[in-house]
Amino acid sequence: MGKLVALTGNIALATAMRQINPDVCAAYPITPSTQVIEQFSEYVADGLVDTELIAAESEHSAMSACIGAAAAGGRVMTATSSQGLAYMWEMLYIAAGMRFPVILACVNRALSAPINIHGDHSDSMGARDSGWIQIYAENAQEAYDNLIQAVRIGEQMDVRLPVMCCMDGFTTSHAIDTLELLDDKTVRDFIGEYKATHPLLDVEHPVTYGALDLQDYFMEHKRAQAEAMKNSRKVIVDIAKEYKKISGRGSIYFEEYYMDDAEVVMVIMNSAAGTVKTVIDAMRARGEKVGLLKPRIFRPFPYNELADALSNVKAVAIMDRADSVGAEGGPLFMEFKSALYGRKNQPMMINKIYGLGGRDLMLNDIEEIYKELREIKNTGKIKALSEYITVRGEEAAYGKA
Amino acid sequence: MVKLKDLIQKKPIMEGGHRMCLGCGAPILVNLILRASDAPVVLSNATGCLEVASTIFPYTAWNAPWIHSAFENAAATISGIESMYRALKKKGKIDKKINFVAFGGDGGTYDIGFQSLSGALERGHRFVYVCYDNGAYMNTGVQRSSATPFGAATTTSPAGVVIPGKLQKRKDLTKIVAAHNIPYVAQASPHNWLDLAKKAEKAFSVDGPAFLNVISPCPPGWKSEAKDTIGLCKIAVDTCFWPLYEVENGKYTINYKPKEKLPIETWLKPQGRFRHLFKPENAKLLKQIQEDIDKEWESLQKLAAL
Numbered sequence: 001m002g003k004l005v006a007l008t009g010n011i012a013l014a015t016a017m018r019q020i021n022p023d024v025c026a027a028y029p030i031t032p033s034t035q036v037i038e039q040f041s042e043y044v045a046d047g048l049v050d051t052e053l054i055a056a057e058s059e060h061s062a063m064s065a066c067i068g069a070a071a072a073g074g075r076v077m078t079a080t081s082s083q084g085l086a087y088m089w090e091m092l093y094i095a096a097g098m099r100f101p102v103i104l105a106c107v108n109r110a111l112s113a114p115i116n117i118h119g120d121h122s123d124s125m126g127a128r129d130s131g132w133i134q135i136y137a138e139n140a141q142e143a144y145d146n147l148i149q150a151v152r153i154g155e156q157m158d159v160r161l162p163v164m165c166c167m168d169g170f171t172t173s174h175a176i177d178t179l180e181l182l183d184d185k186t187v188r189d190f191i192g193e194y195k196a197t198h199p200l201l202d203v204e205h206p207v208t209y210g211a212l213d214l215q216d217y218f219m220e221h222k223r224a225q226a227e228a229m230k231n232s233r234k235v236i237v238d239i240a241k242e243y244k245k246i247s248g249r250g251s252i253y254f255e256e257y258y259m260d261d262a263e264v265v266m267v268i269m270n271s272a273a274g275t276v277k278t279v280i281d282a283m284r285a286r287g288e289k290v291g292l293l294k295p296r297i298f299r300p301f302p303y304n305e306l307a308d309a310l311s312n313v314k315a316v317a318i319m320d321r322a323d324s325v326g327a328e329g330g331p332l333f334m335e336f337k338s339a340l341y342g343r344k345n346q347p348m349m350i351n352k353i354y355g356l357g358g359r360d361l362m363l364n365d366i367e368e369i370y371k372e373l374r375e376i377k378n379t380g381k382i383k384a385l386s387e388y389i390t391v392r393g394e395e396a397a398y399g400k401a
Numbered sequence: 402m403v404k405l406k407d408l409i410q411k412k413p414i415m416e417g418g419h420r421m422c423l424g425c426g427a428p429i430l431v432n433l434i435l436r437a438s439d440a441p442v443v444l445s446n447a448t449g450c451l452e453v454a455s456t457i458f459p460y461t462a463w464n465a466p467w468i469h470s471a472f473e474n475a476a477a478t479i480s481g482i483e484s485m486y487r488a489l490k491k492k493g494k495i496d497k498k499i500n501f502v503a504f505g506g507d508g509g510t511y512d513i514g515f516q517s518l519s520g521a522l523e524r525g526h527r528f529v530y531v532c533y534d535n536g537a538y539m540n541t542g543v544q545r546s547s548a549t550p551f552g553a554a555t556t557t558s559p560a561g562v563v564i565p566g567k568l569q570k571r572k573d574l575t576k577i578v579a580a581h582n583i584p585y586v587a588q589a590s591p592h593n594w595l596d597l598a599k600k601a602e603k604a605f606s607v608d609g610p611a612f613l614n615v616i617s618p619c620p621p622g623w624k625s626e627a628k629d630t631i632g633l634c635k636i637a638v639d640t641c642f643w644p645l646y647e648v649e650n651g652k653y654t655i656n657y658k659p660k661e662k663l664p665i666e667t668w669l670k671p672q673g674r675f676r677h678l679f680k681p682e683n684a685k686l687l688k689q690i691q692e693d694i695d696k697e698w699e700s701l702q703k704l705a706a707l
Contacts, residue, residue, distance in 0.1 A: 023485055023492075024484045024485050024488055026480075026484070051488065052484040052485070052488040054484050056480075057516060057517075057524075058517075060477070061474060061477035061516070061517050061521075062477075064471065064474035064481065065478065065480050065481030065484065066481060067470050067478060067481060068445065068468065068479060068481025068484075069485040069488075070481075071478075071481075072443070072481065073485060073489070074485045074489060076485075091474070201443065201466070201482070201485065201495055203443065203465070203466060206466045206467070207466055208461035208467045209468040210468050210470050211457065211460075211461060212453045212457050213458045214458070
């Protein structure tokens with residue numbers, strides 16, 4: 001058994017970083033992830049880690065420095081949120097394309113405009129095509145566990161991809177939660193030594209990174225990257241199992257809550273899943289067959305496993321805490337539609353856009369959705385395929401309500 | 402102290418067979434600077450001519466570890482490399498001295514990479530930043546930059562019927578970099594190989610950031626003859642368009658004072674990008690260019706006298 005502590009999500013992440021003890025950390029502060037780097041800076045100042053800390057002048061430079069440091073040959077980490085992740089966007093693709101296992105703690109926050117500092121998933125969803133592995137966490141415990149596993153997943157030789165570990169801004173990052181920590185030695189033994197491949201600092205064996213790659217080779221390199229992402233599927237499973245052995249915790253691709261006999265199901269990621277569990281407990285006590293499917297891994301998207309998990313379900317609400325404006329529903333909804341395409345036992349599906357800019361999803365909101373799902377199950381009719389919920393009308397948008 | 406016979410015996414870091422244009426200043430100054438290094442080098446290169454023409458996969462012209470990641474971040478990238486070096490040195494995983502060099506054109510240095518450069522200078526990483534300043538975005542087809550001289554015609558500041566080329570003066574980047582109070586800043590030219598090599602040697606010797614701003618003719622952009630590249634560098638210095646000077650721990654030193662300052666027309670005339678300035682109606686522009694250069698030369702001499 002590890003040590004039971006009460007920490008905010010941010011401090012839990014900083015603690016994991018201290019135990020991982022990366023060679024270089026380059027970051028730029030941004031709410032709500034600032035505390036991760038502040039706390040880590042204290043560990044550096046107090047000599048609790050060996051890390052060279054680069055207090056960069058922007059997120060773009062922070063990720064650029066991470067790329068340089070990773071190419072030089074060592075373990076590299078950073079943390080950011082929202083605009084910071086957006087500002088890194090160009091470099092996210094480059095970190096992935098160059099196959100550097102950089103680890104990024106993403107404390108999810110809405111993207112401007114309008115400016116807002118609270119949690120939604122528009123930042124990391126915007127980076128979903130960047131080639132990073134993405135892992136999502138419901139609470140501080142999962143965020144801590146994911147960050148430690150991310151090191152192993154990204155560094156696996158047939159993967160060598162960057163990993164983004166996401167948790168909700170404020171709800172998880174700033175709230176104090178109880179979690180169990182592994183001891184430092186267990187973490188260090190689990191992650192092991194970093195194995196550099198073709199490091200720039202090996203001056204005896206010069207290598208060129210970032211060559212101009214034209215029509216005759218570009219596709220092969222992109223395909224190799226896609227293959228690496230495919231390879232990560234097995235690695236994610238293996239590492240999760242191995243981690244469970246040392247910690248006793250964790251799901252693999254997703255968590256199932258009362259899914260065995262569930263007829264109507266909600267699919268939701270990160271902190272709001274905790275609220276859904278509370279509602280399920282109450283509804284189950286009344287004998288209602290409701291369930292929850294909480295994706296943990298979003299990239300690579302475990303489409304077969306998720307589709308299998310829904311194969312006996314009648315009606316599903318896919319909950320998106322981000323929109324893909326102009327598309328038919330949010331990003332998670334589109335992934336599920338695609339995962340279920342061509343399957344025999346497709347459940348009926350609806351999509352709700354909720355919680356943008358940190359708006360709470362309340363217990364009764366969730367219960368209403370389960371009621372709607374039951375109605376869909378009984379009648380076979382869908383009223384609205386995708387809609388915003390817990391939202392006022394046009395008057396409010398202009399400040400009149 | 403650098404000696405020609407030592408320099409030429411070193412194997413070039415940037416090997417032949419690359420696709421830089423005939424008469425390009427960049428490979429000349431790159432190899433001269435790298436030959437002056439007292440230790441193996443690791444290089445970071447901003448997007449630009451030097452990058453695209455030297456590493457067309459699966460080929461590379463570089464005999465040293467080299468990375469290009471994006472346009473605006475050569476300085477941030479090298480700062481990550483240098484930090485990893487310090488981290489691994491601290492852990493005893495590496496012991497030899499390595500010099501870190503970032504290359505960027507004026508686009509990647511004066512403009513889009515300016516913030517990244519400023520940040521890395523302020524953080525004090527031990528690296529040498531080399532700007533090969535050819536005065537426009539040459540890689541993408543000669544668009545104006547903040548280093549483009551006043552009056553020059555580029556594809557985004559064309560000499561038209563109403564507007565006679567670029568109407569803004571150059572950004573004085575060398576002095577802006579000097580204002581970061583880093584140990585070593587210099588302006589140099591490849592025609593004066595000894596001065597450039599000495600400056601590179603000094604840049605490599607300091608324990609912190611160093612910056613070399615080196616003029617780099619571009620025949621397609623300047624509309625000049627490839628054979629005139631080195632000659633144009635010399636004229637740029639003799640007209641005081643591009644004074645050779647250095648700033649060591651804040652102290653300005655002019656390294657070369659022309660016995661007789663040549664009129665700026667000597668430099669402008671052989672370059673097609675300035676052709677329109679010689680029309681009678683643009684005489685006042687020529688006069689203004691000369692006045693500006695005189696003023697700047699005077700102000701530099703005052704700084705050096707401090």
